[in-house]
Amino acid sequence: MPKDLIHYGGWEHRDLHNIYGLTFHMATAQxxxxxTESPRRHFVLSRSFFAGSQRYGAIWTGDNTATWDYLAITTPMLLALGISGLPFSGVDVGGFTGNPEPELFVRWYQAGAFQPFFRGHSDCDTMDTKRREPWIFGDPYTGYIRDIIKERYSLLPLWYTLFYEASTTGMPIIRPMFVVFPDDEKAYEMDDQFFVGNSLLVKPIVEGQTSTEVYFSENEIYYDYFTFEKIHGPGKIRINAPLNKVPVFLRGGSLIPKRLKIRRSSSAMHLDPFTLVIALNENGEATGSLYLDDGETYNYEKGYFVYRQFKFSGGKLASTSLSLLDNDKNIHAHSINSVQVEQIIILGFDSNLLITKDWTIELLKQ
Known part of the structure; x- marks a missing residue:
């Protein structure tokens, strides 16, 4: 409709246009x-949204094209949505229309694996867009895509924790550099790299290249996520990025939870053990958290969830409960009583391999 069309009550259409998308999303979710008598959490995805849509489900940015240019604008769009209060967002990985070359397709999956909503989607029912399931491209490309999807699954505990924290604090899940480093003036100019939470620094490759410059803010330690190589900030450093690797770095001082068993689905990981990856800062310290609930019901509103903070300091790892209920009253805590932390990987700890009765700790000297 024309933007100056007048609706009932004297409202111009420009003021009401996106409210339709909001209310449609709201009504569907409700x-x-x-x-059902026992409500289950819904999943409603929309590409028509407005302020408030974040209360009802995920959003995506709409039809895009399988070109490098569209991949490049993915990051700034999603960062803008996140700081606007719409944290659960993503794009059509691989592009909705057109036929991506194998290199572009791999790079898009590598970028999408570190975005809140991760989905491959295309207009493959038309004559000008061919099918593009990952296995169609063949090796090595299929293998590269498989590897990054596995990495996404292993990090689901971190993503779920960040989703919980976004729902309670409003902090975006993926964050522009200036959100993490508000005192760094150079960070305000950057929209081609970002943080997942405050722990993972990600620089997607958005053009045909095998290296890129990554900006490391402030005088901090970072660790290559895949090799554990230590890197010192501040400033830009050229990083090798062959087609099988996306530049991702653990910020010193962070602790992230992972699940490393390979499963066919996230629900099959429900009782799998955890691995804690601890990236120490200059002071030999790190903190992180883990949130768990049943993932299906609204019982978390009654306090039936597990929320723990981990802190490594002085050579010791401490775990503190942030849950509302004691374990003896917490139904969800009882249901996952068998779940354990089976491995701890510490980056930057200058010691020999330690094995204790309760923990296996891999101490990696870098």
């Missing part, structure tokens, strides 16, 4: 919640 309908799904009401349709």
């Amino acid at each position: 309908g799904l919640k009401n349709r």
Whole structure:
């Protein structure tokens, strides 16, 4: 409709246009919640949204094209949505229309694996867009895509924790550099790299290249996520990025939870053990958290969840409960009583391999 069309009550269409998308999203989500006696959490995805849509489900940026230019604008779009209060967002990985070359397709999956909503989607029912399931491209490309999807699955505990924290604090899940380093003036100019939470620095490759410059803010330690190589900031450093690798770095002082068993689905990981990756800062310290609930019901509103903070300091790892209920009253805590931390990987700890009765700790000298 024309933007100056007048609706009932004297409202111009420009003020109301996106409210349709919001209310449609709202009604669908509420309908799904009401349709059973024991409500289950809904998943409603929309590409028409407005302020408030974050309360009802995920969003994506709409039809894009399988070109390098569209991949490049993915990061700034999603960062802008996140700081606007819409944290659960993503794009059509691989591009909706067109036929991506294998290199572009791999790079898009590598970028998408570190975005809140991760989905391959295309207009493959038309004559001008061919099918593009990952296995169609063949090796080595299929193998590269498989590897990054596995990495996404292993990091689901971190993503779920960040989603919980976004829902309670409003902090975006993926964050522009200036959100993490507000005192760094250079960080305000950057929209081609970002943080997942405050722990993972990601620089997607968005053109045909095998190296890129990554900006490391402030005088901090970083660790290559895949090789554990230590890197010192501040400033730009040229990083090798062959087609099988996306530049990702653990910020010193962070602790992230992972699940390393390979499964067919996230639900099959429900009782799998955890690995804690601890990236020490200059002071030999690191902190992180882990949030768990049943992933299906609204029992978390009753306090039935597990929320723990981990802190490594002085050579010791401490775990503190942030849950609302004691374990003896916490239904969800009882249901996952068998889940353990089976491995701890410490980066930057200058010692020999330590094995204790309760923990296996891999101490990697870098």
